[in-house]
Amino acid sequence: xxxxxxxxxxxxxxxxxxxxxxxxxxxxxxxxxxxxxxxxxxxxxxxxxxxxxxxxxxxxxxxxxxxxxxxxxxxxxxxxxxxxxxxxxxxxxxxxxxxxxxxxxxxxxxxxxxxxxxxxxxxxxxxxxxxxxxxxxxxxxxxxxxx
Numbered sequence: 794x795x796x797x798x799x800x801x802x803x804x805x806x807x808x809x810x811x812x813x814x815x816x817x818x819x820x821x822x823x824x825x826x827x828x829x830x831x832x833x834x835x836x837x838x839x840x841x842x843x844x845x846x847x848x849x850x851x852x853x854x855x856x857x858x859x860x861x862x863x864x865x866x867x868x869x870x871x872x873x874x875x876x877x878x879x880x881x882x883x884x885x886x887x888x889x890x891x892x893x894x895x896x897x898x899x900x901x902x903x904x905x906x907x908x909x910x911x912x913x914x915x916x917x918x919x920x921x922x923x924x925x926x927x928x929x930x931x932x933x934x935x936x937x938x939x940x
Contacts, residue, residue: 838906
């Protein structure tokens, strides 16, 4: 249970835990002891990645010091890979805690996305990509830079 009174999404079994366990297919760009970097199927920028703790933690208030440090290193590494491979003129990073803050999945995750050619990122509805498409993004990122 999260600290404080944060209203968490009621989203059933955790999708990210299912992805990390291999129960459900998803593109994992990199995996470490404490965190993983995923290629989201909802690309809102030019390469849009998610940095998540391996252990189920619902909000930023639920991670320990080691996970917190690993998450920030992962966010920085994801931003560097996007900047290097995509040549993005900007990098957007965001993270939501609680339904009123637009958290849709009850597992802490940081979004890291290269900006679109016209600037910013896509906040509206985006078409969900196939796993084959996100795997191609992962291959391009892996070839271009180490994570």
